Structure formats: C-alpha cells, structure tokens
Amino acid sequence: MIDLYTWITPNGLKVSIALEEFGLDYRPHTIDITRGDQFSPEYRKINPGSKIPAIIDHDTGVTLSDSSAILLYLAEKTGRLLPASGPARIEAVEWLFWQAGGFGPTLGHAHTFLTYNPGKAPFAEALFAGETRRLYGTLEARLAGREHIAGDYSIADIAIWPWVSRFQRHVIDLGDFPKVQRWYLAMAGRAPVKRGYAVPHVTGEIPLP
Ligand SMILES: N[C@@H](CCC(=O)N[C@@H](CS)C(=O)NCC(=O)O)C(=O)O
DSSP: OEEEEEOSSHHHHHHHHHHHHHTOOEEEEEOOTTTTGGGSHHHHHHOTTOOSOEEEETTTTEEEESHHHHHHHHHHHHTOSSOSSHHHHHHHHHHHHHIIIIIHHHHHHHIIIIIISTTSOHHHHHHHHHHHHHHHHHHHHHTTTOSSSSSSSOHHHHHHHHHHTTTTTTTOOGGGSHHHHHHHHHHHTOHHHHHHHTSSSOOSSOOOO
C-alpha cells in the first residue's frame, strides 16, 4: 500500500496518473497548498521541503518526494513504463529531466505572471511567454513521426502531460502545435489518465482545446 500526499496541480497529477497506470494500491491524502497544509509539522516529517507530491510506500519503507523521483521509483518497482536499460531507457530519462528542469518550472512561472498576476511584471510575462512557446516548439518537433515522447508510452509522457493540461493558464493555443495536440488528446482518452486527473478530488473534465 502506498500513501500519496497530493494536490490538484500538475506535479501531483503526474503521480496519481502514474499510480493509476501501474494499477498500484494507494490511498490519496489531500494536502491543500492554498490553505498551507504543506507547512504542517505532520507533513514536514514526510517532506521537509513542504512541497507536494510525496509518497510513503509501506511495502518497502520508502518515503519519497519530488514527482520525477517518484515516477522513476514506481517504474522501477513495477518494471513498467520505462525500459530496463540501454539507450531506450536513457532517452526516456532525458525527457523526464527535460520536464523537471525546464518545461514544468517554466510553465509554472508562466502561470504566476501571465494568469495570476497579469500586468505586474511585463518583462517576466514576456520572458516566460516566450520561453513557454519555445518549449512547446521543442515538444512539437520531438513528436514529429512519434506516437509517444520516447519509444513506447512511458513515465516521460506522464511527466509532461499534466503540464500541457494547463495550456489555458500558460496561454497556449494547442492548435498552433498540432502534434502536441494529437498526443495530448490521445492521452486524455486513457482511462487511467482520467482517473488520476480526479485525484485528490474532481476539478472538472480534462480541458479540451
Ligand atoms: N520539483 C518538485 C516541485 C513540487 C512543487 O513545486 N509542488 C508545488 C505544487 S505543484 C507545491 O507544493 N507548492 C506549494 C508551495 O510552494 O508552498 C516536483 O516535481 O515534485
């Protein structure tokens, strides 16, 4: 049994979607970051960094935070959605890191400036809007002639998709990136993705372009 501490944001959705895809037994716990649950003494024992998501795997005694590390851990635990070794594995890891180091943080900043604080910091708005578009261009080029991000469906797809599901908040028209849109809609149709999207509570339908 795995305890999942999460909220309705992309980093949390990555892990609930992965747990649904792997078919692992888990219990979701709501950490509402809008009311400061992440700073409670109880949660800080699980993740001293006060960020969601985190898991406790009672089968192994492992407590883990950071969505990319959790995805890697779950893929290794199950032996699924990540090649076991060789060039195919490192290619999927490359895109997992691309998301962790660039796509996720940049889109998060784009939300902060473009959607939550418009007009306060024009330079930052232009910077993150431009960088977001550049990263979508990278993804569009990557998906040319490919069904998935790296080889077969993998944790690289699961890491990137929840961020794309917030396309309205980073003011991207998916119609400008048809290969990303095709990949996004294909994943949106998967039953485990739909189930994971509703954790820790239903926020509505998956946004469609
Ligand atoms: N690198 C971390 C980032 C986690 C993160 O930024 N979580 C956000 C929600 S998506 C959070 O907990 N924010 C609460 C806060 O900053 O106080 C990961 O991939 O899990």
